[in-house]
Amino acid sequence: xxxxYCPYCEEMRxxxxxxxxxxxxxxxxxxxxxxxxxxxxxxxxxxxxxRGLHHEMWHHSAGCRRYFNVTRDTSTYRIYETYKIGEKxxxxxxxx
Amino acid sequence: MTNMYTPLHHITLPDTVADAGIVMRExxxxxxxxxxxxxxxxAFTETVAKVLGVALPxxxxxxxxxxxxxxxxxxxxxxxxxxxxxxxxQVEADLRSALMGQxxxxxxxxxGQTLVNLAGAKLDELMMKSxxxxxxxxxxxxxxxxxxxxxxxxxxxxxxxxGSFDLVIRRSFADYFFLWxxxxxxxxxxxxx
Numbered sequence: 001x002x003x004x005y006c007p008y009c010e011e012m013r014x015x016x017x018x019x020x021x022x023x024x025x026x027x028x029x030x031x032x033x034x035x036x037x038x039x040x041x042x043x044x045x046x047x048x049x050x051r052g053l054h055h056e057m058w059h060h061s062a063g064c065r066r067y068f069n070v071t072r073d074t075s076t077y078r079i080y081e082t083y084k085i086g087e088k089x090x091x092x093x094x095x096x
Numbered sequence: 097m098t099n100m101y102t103p104l105h106h107i108t109l110p111d112t113v114a115d116a117g118i119v120m121r122e123x124x125x126x127x128x129x130x131x132x133x134x135x136x137x138x139a140f141t142e143t144v145a146k147v148l149g150v151a152l153p154x155x156x157x158x159x160x161x162x163x164x165x166x167x168x169x170x171x172x173x174x175x176x177x178x179x180x181x182x183x184x185x186q187v188e189a190d191l192r193s194a195l196m197g198q199x200x201x202x203x204x205x206x207x208g209q210t211l212v213n214l215a216g217a218k219l220d221e222l223m224m225k226s227x228x229x230x231x232x233x234x235x236x237x238x239x240x241x242x243x244x245x246x247x248x249x250x251x252x253x254x255x256x257x258x259g260s261f262d263l264v265i266r267r268s269f270a271d272y273f274f275l276w277x278x279x280x281x282x283x284x285x286x287x288x289x
Binding site: 010066 | 157
């Protein structure tokens with residue numbers, strides 16, 4: 001079981017209280033009508049499926065019922081950080 | 097009020113079990129109000145504090161109490177107000193008129209959930225097998241509020257001054273909750289008062 005820090009409850013909680021909600025930081029196109037079908041399809045349906053670092057959304061469904069972001073390694077399940085919606089991740093995998 | 101039934105009204109258990117390790121008491125027909133608003137909006141927090149007589153708890157997992165009113169922190173912009181049975185309409189109306197024109201939401205959810213108090217010598221053991229949250233007193237001080245899972249349902253758990261727990265459970269899960277409680281406390285003895 002994962003132990004996840006909820007940035008709103010400010011506590012470590014059991015994975016059982018959360019549900020996974022897919023890739024984070026997907027921005028809705030400002031003008032959907034100007035997109036081609038391929039571009040719109042990419043926005044709606046296609047997600048990256050990386051092995052390694054992944055920024056994803058989680059929902060604290062049995063707790064405060066808020067969405068937040070998690071940086072997790074998909075091969076080791078290690079969680080590097082959790083942060084509120086609207087914030088930027090610190091761990092990005094890019095060398096600074 | 098004559099036709100109102102509490103979610104656990106159908107439970108029939110002897111109210112005196114010798115050496116019962118767990119004692120359950122339903123706080124019947126208590127008023128439950130869900131309040132939402134921006135905690136950073138001073139006009140909102142001050143108005144609410146004026147109407148209720150106590151400031152909204154802004155720290156995560158905290159609560160505030162005044163008389164028979166108890167306020168639970170549910171999320172950064174959401175609170176549960178527990179008020180004396182039958183007074184919820186008045187409290188809702190008071191808040192509505194005081195907050196007129198402001199950005200807020202208040203919903204009467206009294207009929208959707210119920211408050212159950214669990215006490216007894218075997219309470220720690222019962223909580224350990226019922227919820228994934230660590231309810232030990234070193235981790236769960238008096239006045240703390242936690243929303244978590246309880247068996248296969250959810251509960252809002254509050255630690256009372258006497259060391260017992262108040263649980264807010266959904267009406268639709270009340271029957272399941274009680275069956276779980278009955279089963280989980282079989283070794284300890286369960287009394288319903």
